[in-house]
Amino acid sequence: MTTAHGDSGGPAIRAAAIEDVPAIAALVDRMWRTTYADLVDDSFWATVPMTFWAAEVRSHLCVAPTALVAVEGDDVVGWVCSGPARSEQIDIPRARSRELYTLYVGAPGHGLGQHLLDAALPNDEPAELWVFEANLAAQRFYRRNGFTPEGSRHVYLPETAALPEIRMVR
Structure with a gap:
């Protein structure tokens, strides 16, 4: 699968491969440091080295039927994956059969997130997702895409980060 984003020949969206793991992990680390530094x-x-992110990415690649990257040249500039809902892992029954991981x-802010979401969950496919309670920008994005909070909460990385997440569904 290769598609162009936008009319201006923006990043190409293609299937993620195991070779992409280091670049995806670096993107995730950079976004965490930017988005969650104050949380x-x-x-x-110190407790979450790059190897943690690489392991997370590999685990998604193993289970996600849809794992995509957006690339500009050799640079990974976006990452999305979705698959069967996994909520049982946190002892909360799933709300939908599909999950945006x-x-x-x-x-x-440039439309790439929308292109990736549409590629991972086409045609407004019913799904669930977990988003950090404090990430209001992400919640606004998901609301624009038909997701609403359904009341479930849990804490991500309770031993180190203790970040409350809420579940949104559409």
Whole structure:
């Protein structure tokens, strides 16, 4: 699958491959440091090395039927994956059969996130996702795409970051 984003020949969207893991992990790390720096203690960064993000990315590649990257030249500038809902892993029954596992964009606000979401969950497919309670920008994006909070909460990385997440569904 290769598609162009936007009319201006923006980033190409293609299937993610195992070779992309280091670049995706670097994107995730960079976005976490940018987006969540004020939400986690400085000691968090010492407990979550790049190998943690790489393991997370590999685990998504193993289970996600839809795992895509957006690339500009050799640079990974976006990452999305979706698949069967996994809510049972946190002892909360799933709300939908499909889940958006992750969506990261290196430069938010330029439409790439929308292209990746549409590629991962086409035709407004019913799905669930978990988003950090404090990430209001992401919640606004998901609301524009038909997702609404349904009341479930849990804490992501309770031992290190303790970030509350809410579940949104459409």
